[in-house]
Amino acid sequence: MLRRLNDALPGLVLGIIVYGVILEFAGIWFVSDKLRYSTGLLIGIALACGMAVNMAAVLRDAVDIYGESGAQTKIIAKSILRYLVVVVVFFVMMRWNLGNLISAFLGVLGLKVSAYLSPLAHKYFIHWKSVLGRGDVSSDSGK
Numbered sequence: 001m002l003r004r005l006n007d008a009l010p011g012l013v014l015g016i017i018v019y020g021v022i023l024e025f026a027g028i029w030f031v032s033d034k035l036r037y038s039t040g041l042l043i044g045i046a047l048a049c050g051m052a053v054n055m056a057a058v059l060r061d062a063v064d065i066y067g068e069s070g071a072q073t074k075i076i077a078k079s080i081l082r083y084l085v086v087v088v089v090f091f092v093m094m095r096w097n098l099g100n101l102i103s104a105f106l107g108v109l110g111l112k113v114s115a116y117l118s119p120l121a122h123k124y125f126i127h128w129k130s131v132l133g134r135g136d137v138s139s140d141s142g143k
Helices: 009-027 034-064 071-096 101-108 110-133
Strands: none
Touching: 009 034, 009 101, 009 110, 034 071, 034 101, 034 110, 071 101, 101 110
């Protein structure tokens, strides 16, 4: 489903989730309120995944409606709406004490971390796929 929007989207979402798991296991040892840390991080990771899907949808719309009147306005409105949702969710978290706001922010940063590391991870994935699929194993040589 994600690949229909953008070919890079599944890797980006996977990177966000891996980043969230690493933050969970690394940070859970150092905080006193483990439940609020975990819920804040989960909310942040969910927001980051939602933002990634929304960005892919906006990019798809930008390509599809390019040149139509008001296309740029629609794209800008959808992008502003994405950040407005993040601000509203953070405000709700703060108002009703639903999770740690700092861990939620770190979770949202998972979108940036995944986006920056995605080309590197893709490069190494392709490298290992070619190494393992080439038949360089000595048992494959038929000796």
